[in-house]
Amino acid sequence: MLIVGLGRFGVSLATQLVSQGREVLAVERDHALVQKYADSLTHVVEADASDIEALQQLGAQDFSTAVVGVGTSIESSVLVAVNLVDLGVEHVWAKAINKAHGKILTRIGCHHVVFPEHDAGVRVAHLVANQMMDFIKFDDNFAIARMLPPRDVIGRTIDQCRPRSRHKVNIVGIKPPGQPFHYAEPETSIGPEDVIIVSGHVRDLERFADHSDRKR
Template identity: 40%
Template sequence: MARRNATRDAQSVAVIGLGRFGRALAIELVDSGAEVLGIDTDEDIVQSLNGVLTHVVRADSTREAALEQLGIDSFDRVVIAIGSDIQASILTASLLKRRGTVEIWAKAISEQHGLILEQIGISHVVYPEADMGRRVAHLVRGSMLDYVRLDDDLVVAVTQVPGEATGGAIGELQLHEKHGVGVIRVKRDGRWMPVAPDTALVSGETIVVIGPEKQTERFCSLSPAV
């Protein structure tokens, strides 16, 4: 398989570690059309994913010879999804960096773990448990139907139309000037539609809002339109 790291969309991904996070990630990648190699040290896990992923093998990613035999360098991206074994995660990351693997993503289970991965040179470090905890916290408060963080201070939220977003065209209501957020989609007749300056929102509709975290949270907590 030829290296295609320069491509924007990864056509082939190796996922190392097939616990809950790695398994879900690998299956989603397959469903999206990517060729996926799953790697784990547990034979039962490997067998359970046989026929589900493009390829799945039992191997120890802390052994460079194993990475060589698997042709790890031919994949567009490699995800280190190893869970509780921090030593294996760090050693695997170190071996991949030494081999010159360009696109490496790695799961971190703590700030210290993530810091070490960054020091090794892993530019894409994710914290799935922490990110999910923050997301659920916002949902539990009840003002948002869904919530995704895009950057340190940029979020996208799904919420019901508040009263202040009705009574005129979006462009005339100046929501960005008043609240620091933008409404980018509205669900109408069961379909998500883009919002234009002349779009008028009505009570009961669901909208997608984007903006800084605090402003978005305040906007979504406004009283719903009646």
């Protein structure tokens, strides 16, 4: 995978991919950053990715997926993204810092545009405002959350508390203290210290999480 830009987003992404055993070619024009991450990433090259000839020499056109992690300069981000699209990279992902930036990236042909700061803000807002321990939102306002169980389900089985009919959410997983997560079955009983994985629409999850005055 090709990653352009070794800012916080690019480094975090590259490091995670390497930990998963993926081959990563990181392109960065800042000499200090290239030296800093040369030993921890698979391949780090000092080059200006806004120059399409530089990308061609690196073989960018041979990658099926590339990520534009440049975020400090919208102009540089757009130039890099255009180059990757023009080189025929099948999947171009790009980081956007605001909606206008994202709209430009989409219009020039980026296949996937992400808003890491915005997405992180949404996630943290749910963690702060609700009784949630983790929160992941998908399309159409559907989400999965990790939380402590509300009081009215503690000591009852999934079949008894009927979360789907009463709260419009599904309890899909449960983790008792000191044990691994396992799938929730109708006969699964929920303890006060268990951690549960719940899926549903965002508003329903929020109401379910707030159905208790428990504090973490």
